Amino acid sequence: MGYIRGAIALILLFIVLVIGLLVHAVTWIIGRFSPETCDRIRYGYVHMVVKFLWVIAGGPTTTIGLENVPQDRPVLFVGNHRSILDIAVILAQQKKPVGFVAKQELAKVPLLNVMMGDIHCLFLNREDPREGLKTILKAIEYEKAGINMFIFPEGTRNHEEGTLLPFHAGSFKVATKAKVPVIPVTIVNTGDLLEDHMPRPKRVPVIVEYGEPIETADMDRKAQTALPDQVRDLIQQTYDKNKELIKK
Numbered sequence: 385m386g387y388i389r390g391a392i393a394l395i396l397l398f399i400v401l402v403i404g405l406l407v408h409a410v411t412w413i414i415g416r417f418s419p420e421t422c423d424r425i426r427y428g429y430v431h432m433v434v435k436f437l438w439v440i441a442g443g444p445t446t447t448i449g450l451e452n453v454p455q456d457r458p459v460l461f462v463g464n465h466r467s468i469l470d471i472a473v474i475l476a477q478q479k480k481p482v483g484f485v486a487k488q489e490l491a492k493v494p495l496l497n498v499m500m501g502d503i504h505c506l507f508l509n510r511e512d513p514r515e516g517l518k519t520i521l522k523a524i525e526y527e528k529a530g531i532n533m534f535i536f537p538e539g540t541r542n543h544e545e546g547t548l549l550p551f552h553a554g555s556f557k558v559a560t561k562a563k564v565p566v567i568p569v570t571i572v573n574t575g576d577l578l579e580d581h582m583p584r585p586k587r588v589p590v591i592v593e594y595g596e597p598i599e600t601a602d603m604d605r606k607a608q609t610a611l612p613d614q615v616r617d618l619i620q621q622t623y624d625k626n627k628e629l630i631k632k
Contacts, residue, residue: 463569527562565597
């Protein structure tokens, strides 16, 4: 059954990406007259189709703390990273546009790179510090323009369940330089959806918890230095708590 679900999801994903290319073309014309309308249509399409695909390929999802996300100002979402499906579960939940800082390799995937670019995703080159800095600066620019961004400060997917890799301090400059709140996001059990038994998807429960905003506007240098470990500890504690809920 898992293989069938996986095959259906891949076929639907291809169809979604092809239609997304048409949406890109049409909204490009609209964007010449109304950039805001262009962005709204593009993200609305992505949100709708990813939500649908999550029903096919994802698992029953419990969402906690969504009310913690401010709707009147931009934020930086900071989350742990266990699965390629982490982006999908967040896009399925967030009605307000959010762009992701994703790995450079995704920029080479035809059609997908166009759709990701349409919703202000950025591609981080981890091998070139100079190019990486340009990506962070662009993310800061987006935040100042009112666009929510999501970053995985571990820098790559963690293949070990229940642990977190060290958080890169540079990720948090997106928040501190733009003076926007950090929202810790804890994603539990997405690895068991796919990565732990590739290529057969498995329908398992997932929990996503949004923590309370951590204000950075008036944060001094000492607090900024401590911020990565502070957020990492919060996410680890939340992960441990919610993993126990899934076991029950």
